[in-house]
Amino acid sequence: MRNAKTVLIALLAVAASTTGALAQLTIPWYTIDGGGGTSTGGNFTLSGTIGQPDAGVLSGGNFILSGGFWAGAVAVNNCFVDFNADGFLNQEDLGGFLTAFLAEPPLAGPSGTNFAPCPGEPAPYDTAGYAADYNRDCSFNQEDLGGYITEYFFETENPTNCIPG
Numbered sequence: 001m002r003n004a005k006t007v008l009i010a011l012l013a014v015a016a017s018t019t020g021a022l023a024q025l026t027i028p029w030y031t032i033d034g035g036g037g038t039s040t041g042g043n044f045t046l047s048g049t050i051g052q053p054d055a056g057v058l059s060g061g062n063f064i065l066s067g068g069f070w071a072g073a074v075a076v077n078n079c080f081v082d083f084n085a086d087g088f089l090n091q092e093d094l095g096g097f098l099t100a101f102l103a104e105p106p107l108a109g110p111s112g113t114n115f116a117p118c119p120g121e122p123a124p125y126d127t128a129g130y131a132a133d134y135n136r137d138c139s140f141n142q143e144d145l146g147g148y149i150t151e152y153f154f155e156t157e158n159p160t161n162c163i164p165g
């Protein structure tokens with residue numbers, strides 16, 4: 001009888017300790033509900049994600065910024081007259097735009113001036129748009145030519161959104 005009590009007490013102790021150990025195996029779920037998003041000011045736009053310190057390259061002159069989760073993301077180019085999208089404004093952009101504007105048949109985008117599809121237009125323009133469609137209205141005409149040349153010369157004389165090169 002004494003052995004039965006000892007065995008019973010030992011079994012209860014093991015059961016109690018197992019229950020306590022199982023209760024410790026939970027992993028609570030936590031999220032950080034705030035931060036990140038997009039900030040804009042003047043000619044600049046910055047998008048970010050909260051939760052990781054600055055992991056990549058930061059710089060100063062002419063702005064280079066990489067970071068964590070989004071380090072491979074494509075940068076947005078606010079220089080809409082950078083036709084070849086190389087990050088610099090030069091005569092290659094003017095020549096490229098004029099070539100695209102005068103081409104027969106019209107060249108499909110995307111280009112530094114247009115990256116929007118034109119639904120309802122024939123292929124490939126329905127998905128790629130027109131390369132010389134500077135004002136992005138799914139056509140190209142004298143408004144695109146005049147708008148591009150005006151902006152090109154303005155940016156070469158007074159660069160605000162473009163890096164001369």
